[in-house]
Amino acid sequence: MRTVNPTTNEELRTYDLDSAAAVEGTLDRAADGFVAWRETPITDRQERVAAIADVLRENLEEYAALMTREMGKPLDQSRGELEKCAWVCEFYAEHAAEFLQDDHVGVHPEATTKVAYEPLGPLVAVMPWNYPFWQVLRVAAPTLAAGNVMLLKHAPNVTGCAKTIEAVLDDAGFPDGVFQTLVVEPETIHDVIADDRVAAVTLTGSTRAGSAVAETAGKHLKPSVLELGGSDPFVVLDDAPIDRAVDVGVDARTKNNGQACIAAKRFIVVDDVYDEFRDAFVDAMADLTVGDPTDPATDVGPMARDDLLDELDQQVKETVDAGADVVLGGEPLDRDGNFYPPTVLENVPGDAPAACDELFGPVASLFRVPDEAAAVALANDTEYGLGASVWTSDDARAERVAGELEAGAVFANDLVQSHPRLPFGGVKRSGYGRELGEQGIKAFTNEKTVWLSPPDGLD
Incomplete structure (x- = not known):
């Protein structure tokens, strides 16, 4: 992978592609990491998500400069993006347990009936270059707080940002295998999505890319969320x-x-x-x-x-x-x-x-x-x-x-924008599913019906 400064067209850095063996190891670590992470108390998971915000703010100037070098947005807008990333992490650190608590539904006076929200497993996130930190962390914050683990396939021209985000989560104290970056060609990601160790996929990108990923996910009966283009x-x-x-x-x-x-x-x-x-x-x-x-x-x-x-x-x-x-x-x-x-x-x-x-x-x-x-x-x-x-x-x-x-x-009478407290997504060829808000954290959970009858049955 080669990154280039769009202001000067000068090469910034090249990155080696992950070998087949490296991808296999990443999938193994994700599967193992999920087993432990899903059992981690949600309060502990929330603390780790909150720590992401601390790391981002401690290194804001460094990360903003990297973003601007790799994709060219004005530096002040890069700073603003990072502040928004910290905000979304703090939002889910505060509200994840509230959003994921069991919903009790009255069905029979002698039975306990509820809906529980349980994590699905490793999630593949295929992310674009235009908001290289925000697009990733608006998915990662709720996904990880819910007990899933995440594999990031970022756009090639922001590979430096992808590697840095992985380091941010490491600094925030996330265990091994909970968040990993894949440096692979686009065609390789379809094999990753098809792998039995992967539970679901999300993509932000073009309608063409979304259609291809949805086809692979659908073929293997895996849930997906797509946030695609707009006019x-x-x-x-x-x-x-x-x-x-x-x-x-x-x-x-x-x-x-x-x-x-x-x-x-x-x-x-x-x-x-x-x-x-x-x-x-x-x-x-x-x-x-x-x-x-x-x-x-x-x-x-x-x-x-x-x-x-x-x-x-x-x-x-x-x-x-x-x-x-x-x-x-x-x-x-x-x-x-x-x-x-x-x-x-x-x-x-x-x-x-x-x-x-x-x-x-x-x-x-x-x-x-x-x-x-x-x-x-x-x-x-x-x-x-x-x-x-x-x-x-x-x-x-x-x-x-x-x-x-x-x-x-x-x-x-206002700018169209994404907001941590509100669901975000499209209709028609702009995609399906929702990110952010309460809907976003539940997008990759098993909404499990639990019915508990007394041992001697119901009258």
Whole structure:
């Protein structure tokens, strides 16, 4: 595995792939580790999860710099990601026992009937590069607190982050075999998922990758959770707070260099306020500084890999060839590194990539619609359904429209985001299952019905 600094395209480090024997040893340690870890009192497991937060904060600057070197996000955003990781660990350290306590259900006055939540076993987590610490720890915190163990297959370009996360959990006192990293090619992970020692799988990534992993998991009858791509609509109605919508919209499209599954991608604006929103939005996008992500003045850093830059450039070119207009940006910057500028497209045809596909970079597509009904229809006219936002000054209208939007999460007058206390996931081709919240910790448990009748039976 080779990691490259996307700001300079200079090689950072190479890592040896795990041999077949090494993978076999990792699976054995996971199986053995699970036997002991599931019997560890949950209070002890919670203490270890809480200790992750301590290690992260003690080494925050070191880990943030690593993240920025490997995938290019602005350094301050790397710090913010680590703080959020510490938060999710503290959340499950506080609430895991509460979430996993038995649910007692009254069925018969002489019987004890309950639902118990028991761990399944080793979990394979296939994780992406765009939030290299958060994506892993938002799964690891609840999974490990619940008594499962975890095998991480991270994206190759953030292998350094993967190795560091493993070291973090070691420093936090987790026993051998509870959290391990696999450095393997993508095709190898299917053999790992199929292995009898593996109980379940979770993936965050592209729809194509999710479909392949789901096929393998389904063939072997193993539960899976998939958090896949998105083409989130950002719906601006005629009574929207335009100034705030513009500010949040720019952030929603360019945060993490535009490389987020829940980034706002399709800006659907009703005709009455389209020109006002468009002009302010374009000006705000043009004011962003593109540059070295270690520079505090930088708003947008490089794309994480050169192939991702090429793919985004091709999607924009195809959209323009189909008839769209470039209002701002529209081509890679002529400098070292994988830099693509904040870009705004309008008059996007309905069959163009910017309307149909996920553009994973700082490219916003504007759509003018006549009214609310047309806005909702266009927002739902996609194969994706991860997040959505609606902008209006009317609370009742916001709640009604939120109910009409087809997505796993809808935010009114705010940025679509994941939150430790709330379930997170998508519908349609954005995946299935939920992470975070109470739902996230129960996702990989056996919801076991327990019925205890007295020795002499029930009357």
